[in-house]
Amino acid sequence: MQRSTVLLIARQFWVNTFKSRAIYPMIAIVALMLGYAAYSGWKSYTTHNHIRKHYQQVARQSWENNPDKHPHRMAHFGSFAFRFKHPLSMFDFGLESFTGNAVFLEAHKQNTVNFSEASFSTGLLRFGEISLAMLLQVILPLIIFFLGFASVAAERENGTLKIILTQGAGWKELLLGKSLGLLALSLLFFLPVALVALLLLSFTNGGLLTADVWLRYGCMIVSYLLFFQVISIIAVLVSAFSTSSKDALIKLLTLWLFFVIVLPRTTQALGNYFYPSPSKIAFEAAIEEALIKKGDSHNRDDPHFMALKDSLLLTYQVDSVEQLPFNYSGFVMREGERMSAHIYDRHLDELLQTYRQQNRFTRLTAFINPYVAVKSISMALSGTDFESYAAFERQAEAYRYQMAQQMNELQMEFISNTQSGAGDQPQTISQDHWKAFPDFQHHFVTTRSALRNETLSIMALLTWSIASVGLVFYLSKKAKAI
Amino acid sequence: MYPLIVKQFIRSKTVVLAVVLVLIMGVISLLIGKQFLTNQETAIVEVTQHQQEHIERNVRVIDEFGLLLYYLRFALVDAPDPLAALSIGQRDMNPSIQSVTIRNLEGQQYDTDLNNPTNLQSGNLDLGFVIIYLFPLLIIAFTYDLFSQEEETGTWQLVAVQSTSLRRYLWYKLSVRALLLYGVLLTLFAIAIPLLSLPINKALGAFIVLSLLYVAFWFALSFWMVSLQRSSNFNAVALLSLWVVLAILLPAFTNNFLANKYPVPEALSTMVKQRDGYHEKWDMNKEMTMNKFYAHYPQYRKYTLSGDDFDWLWYYAMQQMGDDESQQQSEAMRKKIRQRERASRGLALALPTLHTQLQFNDLARTSLSNHLTFLDQTRAFHERIRLYFYPKIFENVSVKEENWQQFRPEYLLEKPTVNWPTIVLPLLITIVVISIVSVVNLRKAKL
Numbered sequence: 001m002q003r004s005t006v007l008l009i010a011r012q013f014w015v016n017t018f019k020s021r022a023i024y025p026m027i028a029i030v031a032l033m034l035g036y037a038a039y040s041g042w043k044s045y046t047t048h049n050h051i052r053k054h055y056q057q058v059a060r061q062s063w064e065n066n067p068d069k070h071p072h073r074m075a076h077f078g079s080f081a082f083r084f085k086h087p088l089s090m091f092d093f094g095l096e097s098f099t100g101n102a103v104f105l106e107a108h109k110q111n112t113v114n115f116s117e118a119s120f121s122t123g124l125l126r127f128g129e130i131s132l133a134m135l136l137q138v139i140l141p142l143i144i145f146f147l148g149f150a151s152v153a154a155e156r157e158n159g160t161l162k163i164i165l166t167q168g169a170g171w172k173e174l175l176l177g178k179s180l181g182l183l184a185l186s187l188l189f190f191l192p193v194a195l196v197a198l199l200l201l202s203f204t205n206g207g208l209l210t211a212d213v214w215l216r217y218g219c220m221i222v223s224y225l226l227f228f229q230v231i232s233i234i235a236v237l238v239s240a241f242s243t244s245s246k247d248a249l250i251k252l253l254t255l256w257l258f259f260v261i262v263l264p265r266t267t268q269a270l271g272n273y274f275y276p277s278p279s280k281i282a283f284e285a286a287i288e289e290a291l292i293k294k295g296d297s298h299n300r301d302d303p304h305f306m307a308l309k310d311s312l313l314l315t316y317q318v319d320s321v322e323q324l325p326f327n328y329s330g331f332v333m334r335e336g337e338r339m340s341a342h343i344y345d346r347h348l349d350e351l352l353q354t355y356r357q358q359n360r361f362t363r364l365t366a367f368i369n370p371y372v373a374v375k376s377i378s379m380a381l382s383g384t385d386f387e388s389y390a391a392f393e394r395q396a397e398a399y400r401y402q403m404a405q406q407m408n409e410l411q412m413e414f415i416s417n418t419q420s421g422a423g424d425q426p427q428t429i430s431q432d433h434w435k436a437f438p439d440f441q442h443h444f445v446t447t448r449s450a451l452r453n454e455t456l457s458i459m460a461l462l463t464w465s466i467a468s469v470g471l472v473f474y475l476s477k478k479a480k481a482i
Numbered sequence: 483m484y485p486l487i488v489k490q491f492i493r494s495k496t497v498v499l500a501v502v503l504v505l506i507m508g509v510i511s512l513l514i515g516k517q518f519l520t521n522q523e524t525a526i527v528e529v530t531q532h533q534q535e536h537i538e539r540n541v542r543v544i545d546e547f548g549l550l551l552y553y554l555r556f557a558l559v560d561a562p563d564p565l566a567a568l569s570i571g572q573r574d575m576n577p578s579i580q581s582v583t584i585r586n587l588e589g590q591q592y593d594t595d596l597n598n599p600t601n602l603q604s605g606n607l608d609l610g611f612v613i614i615y616l617f618p619l620l621i622i623a624f625t626y627d628l629f630s631q632e633e634e635t636g637t638w639q640l641v642a643v644q645s646t647s648l649r650r651y652l653w654y655k656l657s658v659r660a661l662l663l664y665g666v667l668l669t670l671f672a673i674a675i676p677l678l679s680l681p682i683n684k685a686l687g688a689f690i691v692l693s694l695l696y697v698a699f700w701f702a703l704s705f706w707m708v709s710l711q712r713s714s715n716f717n718a719v720a721l722l723s724l725w726v727v728l729a730i731l732l733p734a735f736t737n738n739f740l741a742n743k744y745p746v747p748e749a750l751s752t753m754v755k756q757r758d759g760y761h762e763k764w765d766m767n768k769e770m771t772m773n774k775f776y777a778h779y780p781q782y783r784k785y786t787l788s789g790d791d792f793d794w795l796w797y798y799a800m801q802q803m804g805d806d807e808s809q810q811q812s813e814a815m816r817k818k819i820r821q822r823e824r825a826s827r828g829l830a831l832a833l834p835t836l837h838t839q840l841q842f843n844d845l846a847r848t849s850l851s852n853h854l855t856f857l858d859q860t861r862a863f864h865e866r867i868r869l870y871f872y873p874k875i876f877e878n879v880s881v882k883e884e885n886w887q888q889f890r891p892e893y894l895l896e897k898p899t900v901n902w903p904t905i906v907l908p909l910l911i912t913i914v915v916i917s918i919v920s921v922v923n924l925r926k927a928k929l
Binding site: 033036040043044047048051052054055058059062066067069073076077078080082094095097098099100101102104111112113114115116117118119120121122123124125126127128129130134138139142146149150245246249250253257261262264265266268269272273276277278279280281282283285351354355358359362386389426 | 513514521575606611616722757
């Protein structure tokens with residue numbers, strides 16, 4: 001292989017593309033979209049994180065300002081968990097608009113995460129959102145196809161193909177050169193986007209570029225580079241094996257439509273069709289049923305709790321619960337909370353597992369659709385994928401459980417066992433305990449586990465990258481000049 | 483000549499393949515719509531059964547009216563119209579069933595359904611999607627080289643010497659394609675009607691008319707491109723770019739614009755306020771809470787606190803304060819959402835894709851405004867149930883005396899209103915304008 005020939009052909013392709021002028025309106029459109037997408041991502045990130053932070057503080061303040069009271073009242077007063085946006089969500093919105101943002105956390109009850117952007121949307125949202133990632137995943141491949149459909153086919157139509165081939169360049173050099181030229185053109189669009197993303201990360205809120213964000217950013221750049229490499233090679237190969245440039249164009253446009261629009265939606269719909277998830281009523285009813293079977297802490301005659309009481313009395317060698325060294329009803333509630341939370345966790349796990357099965361259909365298509373591969377990786381690194389959301393739901397529930405149990409333990413420790421009679425001062429504990437209990441903290445999925453979750457997509461993208469280069473070598477032996 | 487044009491067109495393998503593909507996608511979309519309806523119906527059956535069991539079980543073990551009503555939940559159902567199967571809209575996200583206790587409503591009514599966010603993002607593959615996204619692509623594929631192909635393959639000269647009117651020849655070619663695609667579209671409706679047991683009514687009629695017009699819009703647009711007489715490659719690139727702009731970029735642009743212009747922090751303030759409004763009352767003077775409660779419901783002044791530590795009257799008065807004191811925030815939130823709704827409708831008038839989607843959703847009662855109506859109705863329903871039980875709780879009447887059988891889920895009785903001018907005019911005007919421009923183009927070309 002002659003490297004100089006490859007570079008010559010690549011340079012020639014680049015120069016010719018600029019001569020045709022068709023690229024200028026494309027640059028203009030992408031520049032415009034880039035500006036808007038960057039503004040939009042920045043605006044949404046700063047506005048929403050600001051709003052959420054504000055209300056988290058308001059809610060926390062009102063928690064801390066509670067006067068002395070019975071700890072179980074505090075468990076019902078409850079707390080909130082707000083989902084924060086990851087800095088890289090400015091780049092890729094992912095599922096961000098479709099996931100709830102705030103959840104009320106209280107004893108005995110797991111509430112839904114509410115107020116997603118989509119729930120306030122008129123249906124417009126279904127057409128998609130403009131983000132920097134969307135620009136790279138949806139629009140740029142189309143532009144690469146527009147720029148590359150004629151790369152070889154036009155040479156054939158003009159009769160220049162034979163000249164090139166007779167002047168010493170082989171098919172291998174030709175295909176590699178054209179692909180390289182096309183990849184270089186795609187970088188012309190990609191690099192500004194990457195740069196703008198970096199600027200957003202450097203200047204928003206006085207800079208968000210931690211070592212971790214750098215790492216994510218780096219992985220992102222590599223993934224997109226591989227993706228554009230694959231797309232460029234596909235464009236050139238289709239062009240080389242089409243009878244005319246029109247034929248190549250139609251094939252590429254069809255491919256784009258399938259990759260980006262038709263296939264992902266269809267596979268997701270099929271996943272949903274074959275792995276139906278339970279309705280909310282069915283989900284809640286199943287938990288309620290499991291709970292009744294196991295033991296109802298609010299029911300004094302419940303066999304599970306009767307047995308528990310007997311064993312307690314035996315262990316502590318006392319005749320009645322009033323003589324126990326701790327508050328008995330606090331103990332019962334702790335046990336009840338433990339059981340109900342356990343049952344809920346199991347059902348939530350199952351539900352999330354069903355969702356994962358639904359998603360797996362689409363995720364597996366990464367091996368036939370590079371768009372899905374890069375999309376999944378990009379969302380995971382931006383902290384806007386399904387697992388990021390599932391992690392938030394889990395963290396919120398873990399905090400809720402911790403809060404409820406902390407209050408139950410405070411009750412066991414500080415509330416006396418004898419019932420207060422009418423007219424007595426109600427039993428309370430100091431408000432210092434409220435301040436001592438820490439506020440909810442939303443932790444993002446770590447980069448390492450985000451990458452581990454996307455092993456499949458990463459493998460698919462690497463396979464695509466290697467296979468596409470292999471295909472160039474393989475097909476260069478089969479290509480015909482006429 | 484007409485039969486020859488037909489023959490030439492449908493002999494193409496690509497045409498057959500494309501039509502078969504869209505038919506398959508159409509049928510899949512109908513099956514998905516059917517599954518959606520079945521799921522919703524199952525949920526309604528489940529809630530009916532569950533409510534009955536739930537009431538029976540609690541009535542059996544709880545004999546105190548106040549405590550019983552702490553637990554009991556009553557459902558209001560906004561049953562989906564069969565048309566919802568064709569355009570699922572916001573129904574996958576917003577619940578069609580509200581199951582509420584008589585406690586503070588603001589803490590309950592925004593609870594979402596259980597959803598896989600990935601499904602929501604990917605969007606429903608319903609017939610609306612097939613019509614709005616896929617039909618235009620088919621139209622583009624069938625018409626972009628209507629004229630240029632003849633010129634590029636050299637057959638145009640042949641046609642020119644043989645035909646009396648070249649314009650009529652192009653017109654024939656276009657009509658063959660239009661007839662085929664309208665045939666496909668109507669076939670899908672013909673399958674949908676028995677499959678989904680769609681009632682033949684005005685809403686269905688409007689849905690079909692809207693689909694026909696939307697398809698006509700894309701034919702007009704493609705024909706306009708053809709009338710410019712550019713090369714096949716140019717037409718393909720330009721038409722697909724137009725499709726990307728109309729079906730992806732402009733709607734997405736509008737969406738980002740509205741989402742950024744109208745953020746809804748009121749939702750979070752309502753959420754925090756309703757909690758504080760209720761819970762703070764536990765630590766406050768009972769009399770103050772009661773006075774507020776009496777001011778809201780003067781008819782309950784006759785019920786007074788017993789002087790015990792705890793009173794159900796006091797408890798429900800506190801709960802009521804959660805709603806009363808977050809009312810301002812809640813109204814601000816609804817106002818904000820309505821603003822979004824109005825703004826997007828305004829912008830949709832200029833965008834055929836958006837307009838069609840929003841009108842589909844309106845006809846199928848799956849739009850955001852439909853959900854807002856449901857929330858309003860839930861409020862009224864909740865108030866009715868609440869006022870029915872308040873006196874019984876305050877008088878602590880016997881639980882066993884109540885006829886619990888009567889509390890079955892209630893249904894919202896809403897019919898879509900078909901507003902013909904709004905549905906038809908924006909598209910019709912666009913089509914007429916584009917067609918006139920195309921005809922002028924062709925006359926200028928002296929074909």
